[in-house]
Amino acid sequence: MKTIALATLSLTVLIACQSRQPSNEHTRQLTREDFNRRAAEKFLPFFWREDTNRDDKIQPNEFAVLWGYGDSDWSHWITPQQQFTAQFDEAYRAMLEPGPPASNPAEEQRHKLVLDELAQGRPTLVETDLSRETPDTANTIRHLMNAARFIEFIYVKQKGVFGLEGKIPAVDSAGRMLLYRNQSPFCEGPRT
Template sequence: MKMSPMTRFLLGFGAWMALASCDPPKATPSPTPSPSASAPKVVAYDALDRATFNRVAVQMDLPIFWIEDKNANKAIEPEEVASLLFYPTQGNWVDGDRFTARFEEIYKQMQAWAKSPTFPKDLTDAEKKRRMLVIEELDQGQPTLVFSNFTKSPPQDKVFVRHMLAAAKLIDDLHGQQRGLAPLAAQIPKDDPSGHAAFRRNWGPKCSAPKTEKNPACSAIAKSPEKVLVAMYPEDVQKEEGFCDKLAKHADGENLMSPFVVVKKDGDKLVPEPIT
């Protein structure tokens, strides 16, 4: 039987369709979901209660203070922290509404210190005892915050406050020089933060709290001198017995005993020089 061209076309088209249908249809790949930004991990700094945190901060000579647990969740939070002045270092604890990496590092160290103060391994028993006594000295004090907020003050008030803070530091430095503290401060081991804290608080190496003030082993430095030589008078004069009485009886005693002069030697003469 002869097939017309149209019949042959239809049969060929049908066969092609049948062959084509033998291959399974390729699945259309579903679009890859775009990665969503994961929420930042929230860390609760609740390993130390507030009293322990502030006590350890003093022992480690850290310029930080936990003001209060505002939401009573027993965890320190950025808005509850104050950075303290008049420390040898400055605190960098908060960035915006988060703690800094520096705070995270220090917090871990504070946890370890709270369990057992961190001392170098090669310390003698006597040195360990001295450092523990200094910590006991510090623990007899109660950390207290004097807080001022000048963020909403007029610009001229802020300038005034900056000048007053600078003046306060100069007065502290001058007082330290008058008491002859610089040579003694240099004797505090760098790895003894409690010694530095006690020395600064007590204006010298000797302990002054009720439980430790009479213990000669309690000192911010290994060998606390019986008498601290101040920078206001020549050293040889201070070593004389009753030198203050001698100065008072001096012909120029009133000027030599003035708190606003430094007494120097010019040959055998004592000369008062005004502090300017």
């Protein structure tokens, strides 16, 4: 069973909070499609909903933080003034960088297959705005999300992959996403 969420997506590396001020100045170089693909490859809980102003640059109001993995605390990525944080800027720069080189040809081939597997996915965002809901409704949703986390935990235990994420090197963010998305270490796409 896949994770149920306010903002879900089967697609983060935890990035430490920093006190630097956000730059919001560097050029946003990724297209929407590339942004969402690279976020998955880097195991970041990011999703670019839509390029509403058609400027080909992600804006805070076009951005969703996904629930279910990684650092999904909205305030770590967007300031109260609706600007990207320094933590977001750092993660964005990491998305522009290639992954570390493979240690051997077999690892290089495995990494290519993992990236191909992730590229075959077409994630869907399910987003709910609870800002106009009553506190009781919001509290009920919070309880349902906690139940979803518990169900996910039970499923991972039943499937036999509990604890496997801890065995994946931290630098293998694409491998971590594959495990999260497929709930197994194996490729399931038609090409892989």
